[in-house]
Amino acid sequence: KLGNATAKAELGRASWKLLHTMAARFPEKPTENERDTFKSFLYLFSRLYPCGECAAEFQQLLKKHPPQTSSRGSASLYLCHLHNLVNLRLGKPEFDCGVNLRDVYDCGCADDEDEEGR
Numbered sequence: 246k247l248g249n250a251t252a253k254a255e256l257g258r259a260s261w262k263l264l265h266t267m268a269a270r271f272p273e274k275p276t277e278n279e280r281d282t283f284k285s286f287l288y289l290f291s292r293l294y295p296c297g298e299c300a301a302e303f304q305q306l307l308k309k310h311p312p313q314t315s316s317r318g319s320a321s322l323y324l325c326h327l328h329n330l331v332n333l334r335l336g337k338p339e340f341d342c343g344v345n346l347r348d349v350y351d352c353g354c355a356d357d358e359d360e361e362g363r
């Protein structure tokens with residue numbers, strides 16, 4: 246367990262950034278294998294997350310709200326809602342999941358954009 250609140254918040258911000266950016270780059274039409282990979286990643290992530298209390302809470306959340314992986318849109322919205330549940334628990338404001346999450350979480354990886362240029 247990290248005893249330093251600043252370090253814990255920094256880890257959280259970096260982690261959410263990675264998770265939301267991964268979802269924003271997830272295929273529009275994922276294969277079964279891609280869907281499994283994303284789902285497994287979230288479960289493994291929740292087991293290895295370095296803040297123990299956060300990891301335990303995240304595992305409970307995943308149990309209650311299993312990963313949605315049918316498309317980029319559903320994965321992105323799912324993670325946005327999950328993050329909002331953590332926000333709620335921590336007394337943070339709710340984030341508007343109606344925004345274009347693809348624009349908010351732009352990774353600058355233009356080299357592997359899909360054929361529609363997104």
Ligand code: FAD
Nearest residue numbers: 254257258260261265298299302303325326328329331340
């Ligand atoms: P963060 O919540 O880190 O968000 C970063 C930025 O993401 C925000 O500034 C905003 O621009 C954007 N954002 C906010 N909400 C959303 C959303 N719903 N969808 C998309 N983008 C959004 N900390 C604890 O103290 N206790 C815990 O139990 C705990 N559990 C955690 C579990 C996980 C899986 C993770 C990744 C982090 C956890 N944290 C926990 C850390 C906590 O969620 C925050 O990351 C940390 O407190 C820093 O908060 P912040 O206000 O800077 O914004």
